[in-house]
Amino acid sequence: MLAVAMVQPGLSAPAPSSRMFAPAPSSRLPLPAGLGDGSHARGAVLLAQGRAARRNMRLRGGMSGDSLDTDNDAAAALTLGTPQAALSAGLLPRDGFLARSPIAQVLALGKAAAGQTVVVCGWARTIRIQGSGTFAFIELNDGSTFDSIQIVADIGIAGWDEIQANAHTHTSWRAEGVLVESPGKGQEIELKATAVRLLGSSPPEQYPLAKGRLPLDFLRGLPHLRVRTNTHGAVARVRSALAFAVHRFFQQQHFHYVHTPIITTADCEGAGELFSVTTLLSATKPPVIPSAAGGSVPAGASAGGTDAEGGASGGWGSTIDYSRDFFKKASFLTVSGQLHAEASALALGKVYTFGPTFRAEQSHTARHLAEFWMIEPEMAFADLQDAMDCAEGMLKSALAYALESLPAG
Numbered sequence: 001m002l003a004v005a006m007v008q009p010g011l012s013a014p015a016p017s018s019r020m021f022a023p024a025p026s027s028r029l030p031l032p033a034g035l036g037d038g039s040h041a042r043g044a045v046l047l048a049q050g051r052a053a054r055r056n057m058r059l060r061g062g063m064s065g066d067s068l069d070t071d072n073d074a075a076a077a078l079t080l081g082t083p084q085a086a087l088s089a090g091l092l093p094r095d096g097f098l099a100r101s102p103i104a105q106v107l108a109l110g111k112a113a114a115g116q117t118v119v120v121c122g123w124a125r126t127i128r129i130q131g132s133g134t135f136a137f138i139e140l141n142d143g144s145t146f147d148s149i150q151i152v153a154d155i156g157i158a159g160w161d162e163i164q165a166n167a168h169t170h171t172s173w174r175a176e177g178v179l180v181e182s183p184g185k186g187q188e189i190e191l192k193a194t195a196v197r198l199l200g201s202s203p204p205e206q207y208p209l210a211k212g213r214l215p216l217d218f219l220r221g222l223p224h225l226r227v228r229t230n231t232h233g234a235v236a237r238v239r240s241a242l243a244f245a246v247h248r249f250f251q252q253q254h255f256h257y258v259h260t261p262i263i264t265t266a267d268c269e270g271a272g273e274l275f276s277v278t279t280l281l282s283a284t285k286p287p288v289i290p291s292a293a294g295g296s297v298p299a300g301a302s303a304g305g306t307d308a309e310g311g312a313s314g315g316w317g318s319t320i321d322y323s324r325d326f327f328k329k330a331s332f333l334t335v336s337g338q339l340h341a342e343a344s345a346l347a348l349g350k351v352y353t354f355g356p357t358f359r360a361e362q363s364h365t366a367r368h369l370a371e372f373w374m375i376e377p378e379m380a381f382a383d384l385q386d387a388m389d390c391a392e393g394m395l396k397s398a399l400a401y402a403l404e405s406l407p408a409g
Helices: 043-059 065-070 072-079 083-088 103-113 160-165 230-252 315-319 338-348 384-405
Strands: 117-130 135-141 149-154 172-181 189-200 288-290 296-298 331-333 350-358 371-379
Touching (some): 103 117, 103 172, 149 172, 230 384
Antiparallel strands (some): 288 296, 350 371
8 A cells, every 4th residue: 555645835836847756867876787677687685695604614624725816706697687698607506605606597498598507495386206206397486487397307316216216396406417408398407316315204294285276265364375376476476576665665765764653642634543553461360451430341243443642542441451561552564654754754845654554444355354454655845747647657666666676488
C-alpha cells in the first residue's frame, strides 16, 4: 500500500516539466555498479567481499601474497560485471562470496560455457536412475531461477552410492563437474558430474509436497515449505524486486528512510481496530487480565479504543489496570507510521516509512489483510501536485525495475 502525504500544503505548483521527481542528476553519488542499468552487476560491494575473502584465504595459508596480487583481475571478473564478462576471463561467475556458481548465470551463458568446470548446489526436483542403474539424471534448482540444470552422474563417481540411496524429491546436493552441450531438447548445456555430495536428505514419507500443482489452501498449512512451489517462489521474487525498487527510488530522490515503532500507544487512524499488546495475561485457565477494581477481566474481552490520556475506553477496556502492564498504559500494534513520519519530515524535509502495519478488522475476505507492509512518504513544503508526482514516479520506477530485473519465465 502506498500513502503519500504533505506536511505543509498550499504552495504553488510549478510546471510538470520541472517537477521534483525527475531522474536523479548525474552529479549524485552513483549507486553500486549494475544497479538499474540492466547489467545486474554486483559492483563495488562484491569487489570488497572478494578482496576480503582472498585476504582470509591468505591468512589461512590457502593463498600466497603473490597470488593475491596477481589474481585481482580474475577475482574481479568473478564478482563484477555480467556472466559473459567473467567467462571472457576464463572463469565462471561466482555467487558473490560463495564458492559456487548460481544456476541462473550458468544457464544464461548457454553453450558458451561448455568445457568450464563448475560447482553448483541446489535441491533436486527429480532424480532418475536409468541405464539399468549405470547413470542418473538430477534436475537441480538453487532458487536463483525457475529453470533447473541437469546433472548427469555416471556410476562410479564420488557420491554415486548417495544418489542411489537418496533418489527423492528435494534432497539437496553439491555437484562438481564440467559443463557440456546437451543433446536433449529444451536445454543448451548440462553438467557432467565428476563428484556429487548429499547435503540434506528428504525422506518421501515425510516430505508432503508432490511435484504437481498443489491447492493454495493446502499450502497455507505448510508455511515453511510453500515458498518452494513455483507460485510462492514467483511472489517472493517479485516482492523482493519491488521492495528494493521502492528504496532505490526514494533514496535517489533524497528521502530519508525512518523506522517508526511497531508497538505504539497511538491509534493513528482513530478506527479502534487495533491488536492489543500486553503482558497481563496470567497462567490461569481461562486467562484473565487484572482490573482496576481489583478483580479480573476475561482475556477475550475487547479493550475498545483509546482515550485522551492513552488509556483504553469503552467496554471492558475501561476497567483494565494498565498500571500493572509492561508499558503502564494500553499499547497496540501500529496501524500506520504516519504520525511519526510527519514529525520526522518537519526536521528532515523528506522522509518515508516502509514497514509492517496491522489491522484488526473483522472482515475475513481476500481484500482485507491483518498484516501488510505500507509505504508512507511525508514531504515538507509540498502541495497536492508534488504528492501525485511522487506516487506516480514511484510506481513507474518500481514497475520498470521489476520488469527489467526479473526473468520473463
